[in-house]
Amino acid sequence: MPALRSTPLALACLLGLAAFTSTGAARADAFFDQVAVANAAEIQAAQNALAKTSFDDTRTFAQRLIDDHTALGQQLTALAAQQHIDLPDQATLDARVAKLQSAPAKGMSFDAGYADAQVKAHEDAVKLFENEVQAATTPEIKAFAEQNAPMMQHHLQMAKRLAKTHRK
Numbered sequence: 001m002p003a004l005r006s007t008p009l010a011l012a013c014l015l016g017l018a019a020f021t022s023t024g025a026a027r028a029d030a031f032f033d034q035v036a037v038a039n040a041a042e043i044q045a046a047q048n049a050l051a052k053t054s055f056d057d058t059r060t061f062a063q064r065l066i067d068d069h070t071a072l073g074q075q076l077t078a079l080a081a082q083q084h085i086d087l088p089d090q091a092t093l094d095a096r097v098a099k100l101q102s103a104p105a106k107g108m109s110f111d112a113g114y115a116d117a118q119v120k121a122h123e124d125a126v127k128l129f130e131n132e133v134q135a136a137t138t139p140e141i142k143a144f145a146e147q148n149a150p151m152m153q154h155h156l157q158m159a160k161r162l163a164k165t166h167r168k
Helices: 001-054 056-083 088-100 108-135 139-166
Strands: none
Touching: 001 056, 001 088, 001 108, 001 139, 056 139, 088 139, 108 139
């Protein structure tokens, strides 16, 4: 008879664990989705910058972003497969990235607009990765966020320097 009385408690614990696991999985899915879209946007914007700029500093920054974000994308894809998380397909990425792209403000040079956009994008990325470091529900996802948060911070500092140079 004691086992029957503890059944509701055990069931409540299991349901709570399932809800926690579901919430953790949803959080991880959202993080991976946001990183995938932002990463694709960074690569596309950097490729556009390489095509449009005539400044070496913008070209160097853009190439660095392409290299770093390509590597990040490979890490993300591998970790997503390991964690059984579906990433957006290419068509979905392309559509969502197109919504994120914007032209420089009127009267602003391409390079100044690109740098300003990169400051905003990397401020958002730093927040995203730092929040995930604090809230990740699996050690692998936390490690991924911890490993890549400093890169986002470095890109932010580089973008701020570029913006300062090209706002003159």
